Amino acid sequence: MIPDVNADRLWQSIIDMAEIGPIPGNGNCRMALTPEDTAARALFLRWCQPLGLRHEQDAIGNMFLRRAGTDAAVPAVAFGSHLDTVPTGGRFDGTAGVLAGLEVLRALEDAGLRTKAPLELVNWMNEEGSRFHPAMMGSRVAAGALSLDAALAVTDNAGISVAHALAESGQAGPLSPMPRDWTAWLELHIEQGPVMEETSTDIGIVTGTMHARYFNLTIVGEPSHVGTTAIGRRRDSLAAAAAVILAVEQIALTAEPDGRASATWIENTPNARGNVAHITRLHCDVRHNEAARSVAMEASLRQALSEITARRQVHIDIDPYATFGPILFDAGLGALLRRKANDRQLTTRDMTAAAGHDSVFVAPLCPSAMLFVPSVAGITHNPAEYSTKEQVARGAQVMLDAVLDLAG
Ligand SMILES: [Zn+2]
Numbered sequence: 086m087i088p089d090v091n092a093d094r095l096w097q098s099i100i101d102m103a104e105i106g107p108i109p110g111n112g113n114c115r116m117a118l119t120p121e122d123t124a125a126r127a128l129f130l131r132w133c134q135p136l137g138l139r140h141e142q143d144a145i146g147n148m149f150l151r152r153a154g155t156d157a158a159v160p161a162v163a164f165g166s167h168l169d170t171v172p173t174g175g176r177f178d179g180t181a182g183v184l185a186g187l188e189v190l191r192a193l194e195d196a197g198l199r200t201k202a203p204l205e206l207v208n209w210m211n212e213e214g215s216r217f218h219p220a221m222m223g224s225r226v227a228a229g230a231l232s233l234d235a236a237l238a239v240t241d242n243a244g245i246s247v248a249h250a251l252a253e254s255g256q257a258g259p260l261s262p263m264p265r266d267w268t269a270w271l272e273l274h275i276e277q278g279p280v281m282e283e284t285s286t287d288i289g290i291v292t293g294t295m296h297a298r299y300f301n302l303t304i305v306g307e308p309s310h311v312g313t314t315a316i317g318r319r320r321d322s323l324a325a326a327a328a329v330i331l332a333v334e335q336i337a338l339t340a341e342p343d344g345r346a347s348a349t350w351i352e353n354t355p356n357a358r359g360n361v362a363h364i365t366r367l368h369c370d371v372r373h374n375e376a377a378r379s380v381a382m383e384a385s386l387r388q389a390l391s392e393i394t395a396r397r398q399v400h401i402d403i404d405p406y407a408t409f410g411p412i413l414f415d416a417g418l419g420a421l422l423r424r425k426a427n428d429r430q431l432t433t434r435d436m437t438a439a440a441g442h443d444s445v446f447v448a449p450l451c452p453s454a455m456l457f458v459p460s461v462a463g464i465t466h467n468p469a470e471y472s473t474k475e476q477v478a479r480g481a482q483v484m485l486d487a488v489l490d491l492a493g
Pocket residue numbers: 167178179212274
């Protein structure tokens with residue numbers, strides 16, 4: 086007999102967790118390794134205590150809670166997410182995944198069921214990256230994609246290092262961060278978009294991530310006087326940047342609904358009221374569900390930049406400093422989640438993750454999959470972020486059913 090998750094208990098845990106680091110409008114601020122994040126971790130451990138889990142923690146602050154299986158020789162089935170939030174966060178991003186994992190373990194404990202494989206519930210450190218860059222820091226370090234030393238040296242706006250924050254909060258564990266003995270990894274997360282609600286989907290089967298390409302642009306013109314220089318004689322880097330921003334928006338409009346493009350950051354020199362600007366730095370990115378399409382979006386961007394360069398007599402230096410994805414999640418695990426959802430008469434839909442998640446860094450290490458539950462009105466990273474009790478419970482149930490299948 087496969088046990089049911091306790092929807093009320095899971096919901097109450099989400100409500101109780103949200104009391105730590107509350108902000109107006111039912112939101113949460115629990116940035117990584119702050120006193121609020123530390124309190125959330127302590128509450129999480131307190132909830133794990135009656136379940137007889139083995140608690141391990143690594144040097145970057147990732148938490149691993151292991152429920153023993155009947156066969157110690159079998160590698161673990163792992164699941165979880167993150168308890169940290171952005172400064173104006175909601176109650177569900179990350180937290181729903183950790184607490185759904187906790188509910189899986191609680192339901193098994195209630196039912197007196199022990200799996201063959203051990204189960205491991207994870208709270209990754211600093212998924213959001215709001216206080217310390219880069220995001221997904223804990224999973225990134227555990228996967229070997231960022232060295233522990235480099236991560237420890239990162240500082241926040243106040244100059245406090247990750248190393249210092251870990252020590253001060255007591256969250257630096259004795260283990261060295263490394264891939265663990267997992268046969269499978271599952272992460273439940275809120276969708277953070279409106280598609281599931283619009284299509285009446287209960288469970289999103291996340292097949293992979295978008296492919297993103299990031300650019301630092303430096304637009305160089307010529308300094309001149311705003312009063313005495315006729316428009317036709319100017320080489321105005323800020324006006325050129327405006328043209329670039331609109332070109333990026335046009336590329337985005339053309340790529341919808343499966344693509345996105347954004348110009349997000351600008352720095353202007355000399356940024357003085359009486360001067361035509363001559364150096365403007367701009368950050369932008371293009372992304373698409375299909376890698377080939379994001380490459381084509383980059384080509385459109387470069388085409389637009391060369392036209393702007395010629396028309397406005399500026400030089401544009403393009404630094405394509407980073408790319409991301411596409412990560413493809415394990416098709417077999419996706420099929421398992423789909424089957425388990427269908428067995429419960431739940432509707433599913435294959436989806437691509439547009440945001441970063443810890444699972445992106447776990448995916449190269451072991452078969453991995455994500456499942457989404459709906460976000461009401463698609464609102465996220467906002468105090469109004471909401472999923473219903475039933476929506477979260479359905480996701481937790483599918484996860485429990487899949488975990489039992491995987492762990493025997
Ligand atoms: Zn998240």
